[in-house]
Amino acid sequence: MALSVSITVNGRRFDRDIEPRLLLVHFLRDTLGLTGTKIGCDTSQCGSCQVLLDGVTVKSCTCLAAQADGSSVTTIEGVAPDGKLDGIQQAFWEKHGLQCGFCTPGMIFAARALLATNSNPSAEQIRHALEGNMCRCTGYQNIVRSVQAAAAAGGR
Amino acid sequence: MATTVAAPARVFGSGIKRREDPRLLTGTARYTADFTLPGQLYAAIVRSPHGHARIGKIDTAAAKMAPGVAAVFTAADTEGVLHPIPCAWLVPNSNLKTAPYPPLAKTVVRYVGDAVAVVVAESAQQASDAVELIDVEYEPLPVTIDPEQAVRPDAPQLHAEAPGNLAFHWTVAGGDVDAAFSKADVVVRDRIIQQRLIPNAMEPRGALAHYLPATGELTLWNTTQNPHIVRFIVSLVCGIPEDRLRVIAPEVGGGFGSKIPQIQGDFITVFCSMKLGRPVKWIESRSENYQSTTHGRDHVQDVEMAATKDGRILGLRCTVWAGMGAYLSTAAPGIPTILHGLMLSGPYQLGAVKEDVYGVYTNTTPVEAYRGAGRPEATFMLERVIDQLADELKMDPAELRRKNLIPPFDDGHDVVTGLKYDSGNYPAALDKVLTHVNYAGLRAEQAELRKKGRYIGIGVGLYVEICGLGPSQVAGAVGFQGGLWESAIVRFHPSGKAHVFIGSSPHGQGEETTFAQIVADELGVSVGDVKVVHGDTETTPMGWGTYGSRTTAVSGAALAVAARKIKEKAKLLTSHLLEAAVEDIDYADGKFFVRGFPEKHKTIQDIALMANVAWNMPQGMEPGLEATTFYDPPNFVFPFGAHVAIVEIDSETGHVQLKRYVAVDDCGHQINPMIVEGQVHGGVVQGIGQALWEHGVYAANGQLLTGSLNDYAIPRADLLPEIEVLSTVTPSPHHPLGVKGIGEAGTIVSTCTVYNAVLDALKPFGVKSIHMPLTPERVFNAMAASSAAGTRGADPAGPGTGA
Numbered sequence: 001m002a003l004s005v006s007i008t009v010n011g012r013r014f015d016r017d018i019e020p021r022l023l024l025v026h027f028l029r030d031t032l033g034l035t036g037t038k039i040g041c042d043t044s045q046c047g048s049c050q051v052l053l054d055g056v057t058v059k060s061c062t063c064l065a066a067q068a069d070g071s072s073v074t075t076i077e078g079v080a081p082d083g084k085l086d087g088i089q090q091a092f093w094e095k096h097g098l099q100c101g102f103c104t105p106g107m108i109f110a111a112r113a114l115l116a117t118n119s120n121p122s123a124e125q126i127r128h129a130l131e132g133n134m135c136r137c138t139g140y141q142n143i144v145r146s147v148q149a150a151a152a153a154g155g156r
Numbered sequence: 157m158a159t160t161v162a163a164p165a166r167v168f169g170s171g172i173k174r175r176e177d178p179r180l181l182t183g184t185a186r187y188t189a190d191f192t193l194p195g196q197l198y199a200a201i202v203r204s205p206h207g208h209a210r211i212g213k214i215d216t217a218a219a220k221m222a223p224g225v226a227a228v229f230t231a232a233d234t235e236g237v238l239h240p241i242p243c244a245w246l247v248p249n250s251n252l253k254t255a256p257y258p259p260l261a262k263t264v265v266r267y268v269g270d271a272v273a274v275v276v277a278e279s280a281q282q283a284s285d286a287v288e289l290i291d292v293e294y295e296p297l298p299v300t301i302d303p304e305q306a307v308r309p310d311a312p313q314l315h316a317e318a319p320g321n322l323a324f325h326w327t328v329a330g331g332d333v334d335a336a337f338s339k340a341d342v343v344v345r346d347r348i349i350q351q352r353l354i355p356n357a358m359e360p361r362g363a364l365a366h367y368l369p370a371t372g373e374l375t376l377w378n379t380t381q382n383p384h385i386v387r388f389i390v391s392l393v394c395g396i397p398e399d400r401l402r403v404i405a406p407e408v409g410g411g412f413g414s415k416i417p418q419i420q421g422d423f424i425t426v427f428c429s430m431k432l433g434r435p436v437k438w439i440e441s442r443s444e445n446y447q448s449t450t451h452g453r454d455h456v457q458d459v460e461m462a463a464t465k466d467g468r469i470l471g472l473r474c475t476v477w478a479g480m481g482a483y484l485s486t487a488a489p490g491i492p493t494i495l496h497g498l499m500l501s502g503p504y505q506l507g508a509v510k511e512d513v514y515g516v517y518t519n520t521t522p523v524e525a526y527r528g529a530g531r532p533e534a535t536f537m538l539e540r541v542i543d544q545l546a547d548e549l550k551m552d553p554a555e556l557r558r559k560n561l562i563p564p565f566d567d568g569h570d571v572v573t574g575l576k577y578d579s580g581n582y583p584a585a586l587d588k589v590l591t592h593v594n595y596a597g598l599r600a601e602q603a604e605l606r607k608k609g610r611y612i613g614i615g616v617g618l619y620v621e622i623c624g625l626g627p628s629q630v631a632g633a634v635g636f637q638g639g640l641w642e643s644a645i646v647r648f649h650p651s652g653k654a655h656v657f658i659g660s661s662p663h664g665q666g667e668e669t670t671f672a673q674i675v676a677d678e679l680g681v682s683v684g685d686v687k688v689v690h691g692d693t694e695t696t697p698m699g700w701g702t703y704g705s706r707t708t709a710v711s712g713a714a715l716a717v718a719a720r721k722i723k724e725k726a727k728l729l730t731s732h733l734l735e736a737a738v739e740d741i742d743y744a745d746g747k748f749f750v751r752g753f754p755e756k757h758k759t760i761q762d763i764a765l766m767a768n769v770a771w772n773m774p775q776g777m778e779p780g781l782e783a784t785t786f787y788d789p790p791n792f793v794f795p796f797g798a799h800v801a802i803v804e805i806d807s808e809t810g811h812v813q814l815k816r817y818v819a820v821d822d823c824g825h826q827i828n829p830m831i832v833e834g835q836v837h838g839g840v841v842q843g844i845g846q847a848l849w850e851h852g853v854y855a856a857n858g859q860l861l862t863g864s865l866n867d868y869a870i871p872r873a874d875l876l877p878e879i880e881v882l883s884t885v886t887p888s889p890h891h892p893l894g895v896k897g898i899g900e901a902g903t904i905v906s907t908c909t910v911y912n913a914v915l916d917a918l919k920p921f922g923v924k925s926i927h928m929p930l931t932p933e934r935v936f937n938a939m940a941a942s943s944a945a946g947t948r949g950a951d952p953a954g955p956g957t958g959a
Contacts, residue, residue, distance in 0.1 A: 019281070030280075035190035036183020038409075040358045041442035045865040048358060076183030089181040093173055096834045100664030101180030102187065102358040102409030123878070130873040134865075136358050136410050137664050139841030140873035142834055 010078030027065035036076040047133030050106035057113035076105035097146030099137035168677035171830030193435040200283035202273040204265035207519040207858015212293030224282030231260040245490035250324035255315035257483035259423035266482035269447025299858035303479035303516040323515035328497035330572035331508030336471025340462035344544040350455035352852035359409020362439035365429035382701025405691035408663030413525030417486035452526020454479035471508035481522035495530030585798040613917025617909030623897035624709030624793035641788035643697040644714040648781035650768040652761030659699015660711040678719035680746020705897025714787035721783035732774040793896035797821035801913040810936025823898040839902025847910035
């Protein structure tokens with residue numbers, strides 16, 4: 001049984017017939033080929049699959065594609081489509097906020113969500129905001145510095 | 157440590173931004189799971205739900221009829237095609253008993269997750285659905301999961317080839333340990349459980365195999381730390397000649413040792429593609445990863461230390477039962493032996509050491525290298541009993557350490573286990589960390605707080621690490637079934653831009669940047685003009701991989717030597733072009749010039765052009781500007797450091813708050829201090845994870861209780877303090893750049909440092925030992941048990957005084 005959905009991703013509308021059980025993350029990765037969004041777990045802990053859904057950060061493994069019908073999604077590919085890094089990406093680059101890069105797309109959206117509501121977060125507030133995102137490489141410290149630097153530079 | 161340096165005079169040693177980051181930041185980097193080929197199928201693996209069972213009938217009929225299913229295979233289908241997965245570290249003089257490890261279990265499953273069958277379908281969902289339709293009859297067998305208990309006579313047996321479940325028994329001995337203990341004034345002992353850890357690289361493992369029946373060629377995209385070893389082993393297991401195998405490690409999302417070995421899923425994926433002639437992809441879920449990808453640690457350690465009453469350490473004697481899991485993984489036997497037992501004397505003048513290591517088969521997922529691999533387990537034993545000794549002698553633990561340190565040396569020091577450390581200045585590292593934290597002030601503060609019923613603990617940990625593995629002759633002598641050299645090619649193009657090709661395979665450590673810095677520093681090109689290529693056996697020269705903190709130490713040395721060959725050729729060509737004697741050609745800042753006449757010069761770009769067009773070459777000189785080096789290091793490198801952790805225990809709940817962590821590490825010269833610092837952060841946090849939170853738990857019946865990221869606690873941002881990173885610089889005397897490794901250092905010492913801090917805080921309660929992880933429950937129970945035993949308050953500064 002197929003379900004018709006219309007989802008706008010990175011500004012472009014996609015009309016697709018999908019299985020009702022299809023998760024948003026699989027819609028993005030497998031149906032649309034937007035593989036920048038990562039799958040790091042199957043229990044919604046790691047945060048590697050975070051995207052923006054109608055401006056709100058969601059873990060795209062916890063959301064059915066059907067739930068995103070009529071919505072607008074931004075993935076990491078939509079953050080710097082012309083290759084020009086946004087403020088958060090630039091800060092991650094400058095502060096060595098990534099090593100293997102696998103958790104990075106999710107971290108960037110977590111940072112964006114925080115800075116949208118708190119333009120000058122403390123280190124503790126940043127660490128709290130990153131609770132739902134796991135990184136095994138950096139020990140988080142340079143991610144915290146990256147978010148601080150992004151805030152200092154005026155957010156995204 | 158500065159991460160931004162204004163106008164650095166020298167690019168070597170500068171914390172420049174990483175060249176690899178833009179693609180990673182924008183989601184354009186491609187990991188194995190991100191590739192999809194035309195006609196691709198998806199594999200899903202049926203895994204044993206039992207820790208130990210005889211396989212009966214496997215009914216695949218329903219699965220084969222399921223929508224989208226192309227094929228279902230069991231072990232019977234692999235007969236004559238797939239060979240057992242080899243163990244590649246056959247430690248000598250250890251009575252090593254390997255047991256055949258089939259890619260698909262044939263008659264018996266030996267751990268939860270052991271692969272039994274595979275479904276291949278048109279979509280990943282269809283493959284997963286069909287897995288549910290396969291009915292496997294199992295006859296459960298008795299299970300053994302604990303390495304110490306598994307060697308007891310009544311334990312269930314895993315393999316006919318290994319009576320008593322003993323995979324090996326290895327001994328290291330140096331000095332007269334019995335004499336040391338007989339003349340000791342004091343002996344301290346501990347039993348330490350190095351609990352099982354699950355590596356959790358954020359990218360799970362996976363493979364994409366594409367076999368071309370017409371040519372017999374196979375391309376394998378694989379989540380690996382060592383693609384050239386993968387090619388070698390896949391060739392052995394699957395029977396595809398190495399010249400027809402191409403292995404690509406694309407972007408790899410962390411490894412920490414768990415992407416060294418080849419696991420069942422890799423071979424199964426290759427097999428499926430060989431059988432079906434179509435590309436086949438297998439990507440494990442995280443929960444599958446917990447069963448199918450290798451684990452780490454799992455030691456039971458009995459350790460005792462002998463000393464004089466004035467605090468001179470005389471000897472160390474230990475027995476270790478090291479859980480190997482159900483099969484010997486690729487490098488597994490070398491980890492609790494060579495990488496562990498040889499490091500038992502650490503940074504100390506320790507005259508006698510003896511250790512017996514029993515490698516034991518258990519009904520658990522195979523154990524492999526996990527960041528630090530053997531060295532954290534050795535460092536912990538040593539650093540823990542030193543704290544016990546300090547307690548026994550009523551000496552300060554930092555002072556006791558200082559008293560026993562090897563004095564500074566810069567070109568070789570022989571230790572009792574037979575190694576020759578390259579260089580070290582351990583007192584300097586200890587002094588630096590103690591000064592930085594104001595150690596004396598901390599002790600005074602601790603005493604004051606205890607009076608108020610607050611319990612802070614100060615943990616000190618020192619380490620020496622063996623890394624930069626290593627001379628190949630030594631590798632052979634210790635049973636490693638491969639070499640440990642590395643290679644590098646530097647190729648200059650006519651425009652003066654360069655490619656570097658390396659055989660090792662970084663996966664987050666930043667060598668695309670640091671290696672460009674090496675070339676830039678040697679030859680005066682811009683870092684942005686040097687592209688470092690790695691991870692593809694078809695385009696890169698042979699190399700043994702990225703693990704054991706060896707890539708900068710060994711591959712970096714190969715690259716430095718190759719760059720210097722370029723420099724020599726450039727000097728010869730310059731002398732020819734400028735009609736000067738080669739002895740008169742000097743090099744500085746990217747220019748080759750006639751001594752005394754700096755205006756008469758050629759840049760490396762001039763030379764690259766002239767060498768490539770080859771219009772005017774000296775007699776006998778080959779065209780092109782390219783150099784290849786195969787570098788086999790003369791010795792290992794031995795980084796070291798001293799760390800301090802400060803914790804506070806909530807005596808009402810047992811909660812441990814890590815308040816402060818300070819690391820002083822010495823990895824010789826630092827190519828990029830920003831990257832070094834990042835490696836320390838990550839390493840330290842992984843070690844903290846072992847001390848406080850992480851634990852891979854099996855039930856007695858062999859079920860993996862921590863079977864998902866829901867159940868296994870990896871460190872989170874909000875649980876950690878800022879790690880303070882400092883360094884000293886003691887160059888390696890034998891390395892062309894004077895560098896050592898830094899990838900594992902933090903993990904090697906942070907576990908015992910944090911542990912020592914917690915036990916230091918609990919001194920007033922009389923707690924001597926708690927098994928890790930130090931969860932609130934364990935800490936609380938240890939305090940309660942000690943209180944019940946009447947030890948509480950024994951310390952004059954203990955609870956009840958002034959609280």
